[in-house]
Structure formats: structure tokens, C-alpha cells
Amino acid sequence: MEVWLDNRNNLAELSNYGIESIDRIIQSIEHSNNTDIPLINSDGKSIIQAGKVIGEIININGADGQNKARSLVGSVNWLLLEFEDWSMIPIENIIAACAGSPTKIAALIRTPAEAQGAAFALEIGVDALVIRPDQQMIDSALIAKSQRGEIVEPISAVKDIGNIELQPLMITNIESGGVSDRYCIDLTSLLEIGEGMLIGSSSSCMVLIHGETLASDYVPSRPFRVNAGPPHAYIVMANRTTKYLSELIAGDEVLIVSDSQTCKSATVGRLKIERRPMILFSFKNTNDKEAQVFMQQAETVRLVTLQRKLRAVTDLTIGENVLGWSSPDARHIGVAVPSEVVER
Template structure:
């Protein structure tokens, strides 16, 4: 399949008698979070995905996952494919000819740029007003820095900027460039697996916008129990006061263990670290799953949760397992159900406290100061698990 042609200069002017219909200038694609109307505030919260493929199986997989906009060359055989697919599924076919992208009604929607040099990158300017949408093919060896330069140059612009990606991992680079990312991607693939991987990535992204329900629990037992192999989880992200990981001896009740971000007299703050507990404990990971602390390793993701229940994903940078003195903490919920956790017996290890009303009067309590009747936060969920996935079955844990 032919790749994009590079415009010789700035975005070419449309024909003199051509007027882009207002409707054609709206985002004409499926979005990740929702099907957004042409409203800038809502558009900011979503990422566009167009799919460029000749595979009917890839098309089917994409449509089943909510992505219905497909990009084709304008040659007759591709128009025949688009017509065939339109009879199978409700899709929005777009066609490119040279540097221009049109819809089925031959309305100009976007311009394509092939960027392989700094000079070509500089020709892309947000004040060019010929089209609301720009598609960029970064055909050179460099992708990350050029994408970041585009994000910086187009910030505050009303233009929609997409990048051509040949894999889900490449798409992630463009979506996360300078944190804000480009507005979306054109996923040019012939394998279903790449569709599945990209959808899984977006689901993990959208998961962090959900608010987790946390439960107030009352401490019923605090007891030193001897030595054990405990796990420190060092993340590739910094944590703020009130944030930590969900950890527990039972998946049905996970304690919110505070990070080591707080200052102390005897040891420097380590805002990237959670002293999480012994190797057998469960920890919450993306997708509503759990895994054992002993299974974590560099590159895996965990869920970071704050005092109000807001969550985000973070990448594990390192795991440290060392033999340390442990303390057993048990707590009960309002229904008198008992949950437990083991933690290192140290002043830098703490459990996060509930809010009082809407205010955080206290962030955490060190386990060395924890007493019966103190209140901490729990995440309650299904206890039966198979490879970390919640299942419905009879189970007794104690």
C-alpha cells in the first residue's frame, strides 16, 4: 500500500469553489471515552482512533470495539472494499488522494503530511486554517521528539492532530507525548492483535478516571509477629501525601498503605516507594485484578489510590525483598467482617486514614503508633480469585 506523499510547502489550498461544510469539520470518528459531539471541552477528554487496513478481520475487531472510521487510498479497488464493508457494518470510510482526505461525499476533512525532517516539521503551523484536522506520518527514524514538538506547537489550537501508527505501542507514544499527547492516531495494521492491545491500553487509561469506593474500618488488633520477607515497591512515578497502594492478606479486603513520601527526622523522603508488606500479600493492579507482591517486577503496573478514592496507574521500577520484623494489623468493617495485613514494623510504614467529612484531618497513621479503635481505609471486593481475576465460587480465607 502506498505511503503518504509529502506536500511541497504548507497545507495546500482547497479549490476556489470548495467550501468545507461545517458538519465535515467536526471530529468524524469514534472516540475512546465516548462518542463526542463537536464541542471542544468534550473532545479534550477523548482520543480519536482511525483504522487503516485491508483486513476484514481487523475491521470487524475494530468496529466491535467502537472504532468505526477507516482510512483508504482513493483507488477504485479500495473504494470497492469500503463499499463491501459498509454493507457489513456501520462504518465511516475516509479516502486520501495525495495530501487530502475526503469523506464519501467528497467533502474535504483533513490534510496529510509526511514528516521525516525538521524542515518538514516546521511547515506544520496551527494557524493554517484550511482544515480542522491534520494527519502526520512520522516516516523518519525520530518519532518521540517530533511528536512532542507538535504537541507543544499546537497547544491551545483548535486543530485536531493525528499520527499514523503501525503498532499499538507506537500509538501509545503519540497519545502520551508530553503527557497530554496528540488528539489521536491512525492505526495502520493488518493484525487483530494490535487492535486488541490498543483497546486494552485505552481501557486501562479510562479506568483511572473512575472513583474507587473505599470503606472505613476499625482496627481490632495490632501485634508484632516476628520476621518475614517484605516487599518494597519502587515506582517510576512520585506519590503525594494521601496516596498509596491497596494491599492485604485477603483480596476481599485491601488496606490503603501509604507511600514513604512524608518527611522524617531520621530518613529522607522516598515519594516513589511503598513499603507494601510480605511476599504473600495481594496488591491491586489495573483491570480490577490483583497479584501477589512477590509477582511484581520492573515494568508491571499497579494502581495508586488516594484518600478520596481517586486512582491512577503507575509503572513499577524496582522491587526490593528483604527480611524484616513484621506487625499484624486486623480491622473490621461495619458488618463485623475481619480483614488483615502484615507490614514492616517501622515508623515510615503507615495506613491511610478516612476523611473527616470532606477534609483530610490526618493523612496516615504509622504502624508503630497504630492502636485498637483507630480507623483506616479498606477497599472491599470479591475474594475468590483465579490468577488475580475475580471469580464467583465458594471460598473461605482466614
């Protein structure tokens, strides 16, 4: 993706801005600049480079503007889209129309939010962001360009990030956990059957709490949700650090783990916090390390057995084994450190 500087008003002294990374400058046809950056001239209707018309300027002020842009797909190299009122829908529609054609899209943007929207629309994005001389907008466009450059595969709300070793955890005790603030983690993407999050009262020993991907006789499925537990519980993040549930905010990237030990990241969209009755489970790993987890007393909260079967927490019994994860490291502000700590 390119970044173009729009100086068609010829009012800006470009030396006042950090434009070294700008790909092209648009200017009025009678004006010239002393710069090494490639120049595009404009006569108000077309954009011209090296004396050749390379594209058309389209004002998107409704369905007529969108239809005109779509009618030019395949017949011009560039469509420069300008908006009276910014809207993502026409950009998405025109990106879709240009797919598989030689026509590229440049979009005039005015805010950092518009830069992100245009750069990643339909997981494809426009081919050039056009910005007026303003340092904040120059920086925002260049950041979006850099983010686009980091993506080597189609953008996804869920990113595969390797594997993790799960192990059996044997339940040693079950008792009432009282009533607590229960956190449901709602994601911006959907979970598959077999997927969940690693949650526990110890940062080095957690259970795999399954997503609400199965419906019950009384409630529909919520395949974007994990009923995670109370605020003090730890969760493993996408970068393998930990956070308390109380620290999570929308936009955080959490680790999603499957019963086949594959991992991916997903984005937190919302936290739903309510007072609910809890069950306290104690368990130990294969090295007899003991830990606990509080989970809501509800049939929709499920763990995963060693046979990859789902078990409601209300049906679990002492002596059963469920899938979980352990680490020998302690944690300091969520980061693994080679020291000792006791959590009980």
C-alpha cells in the same frame, strides 16, 4: 481519531485485508479503487479529497521538518507527518502547536508501539493514524482507535473509581516478624498525603498502608511508593479483586484508597524486593474478626489513625485503632465468592 490506509504505492490488493473499519484510503492521484471507503489522493506534496487540497505532507527528518509543520498550523486542514526515524518528541511538539487551531494531524506509523504512542501523545493524540496495508498494523491501529473512543475524559495515569467503606481495626498484638522479602510497589503516578493501599495476610481484612509521601529526618519522600510487605500478603486491585504481592507485575492496576474513603486506580511501574526485618501486627475489626499484617520495621512505613493522623509502625501500640477494610466474602483466585474460608 481516524485510521487511514496508505496505498500510495498501489501495490496492495485491498480485498486481501480486513479494511471495513478504515476511515479513508490514501492513493496516488492517477489511481482509483472500487471501494465505498472515502478516498484521498496524493501528488507527493499535498493530500486532496474531492478535488480540493485538504492538507500537506511533511517529512519530519529533523528540526527543519518540525518547524515547517508548525509554520503551517492554522492554514491547512491536515498535516500528514512522515518520519525517516520515528520520534515522539516532534509529534508532541506539533500536537501542542495545533492545540486550539483547526489543523489536524495524521501520522504515518509502522509498528504497534508507534500506534499507541501517536494515539495517546500528550494525553491528546493525533487525529489520524496512517498505516500501510498490513493486517497486524490495521488491527493495532483499530485497537488504538477503540481505546481512544473509550476515553470520555482526559487520559490519566490515575482514574477515580468510586468509594470504599473503611472501618477501624484495633491492634491486639505486636511482635517480631523475622526477616522476609519485602515488596515496595512503585507507581507510575504520584500519591497524595492520606492515600495508600489495602494490604494484609487475610483477603477479607486489610489495613490501609500509607504511601511514602512524607520525608523523614533521614530519607526523602518517595511519593510514588508504598512499602507493602512480604510476598504472601494480599493487595486489593483496581477492579476490587485481590492478588498476592508476589503476583504483581509492571502494568498492573492497583486500588489507591484515601483516608476520606475515595478510590482511584494507579499503574504499577516497578516492584522493589529486598530482605528486611518485619513486624507482625494482629488486629480485629468491629465484628471481632481477627487478621494479621507483616510490615517492615521502619519509621517510613505508616498507617492511618481514625483521626486521619499518620503513625509510623515503629510507634504503634496495642489497643490503638487504625483504618482498614473488611469484607464478609471469601476469595477464589482473587474473586469474592459467598463461601467460608479461614485464614489465620
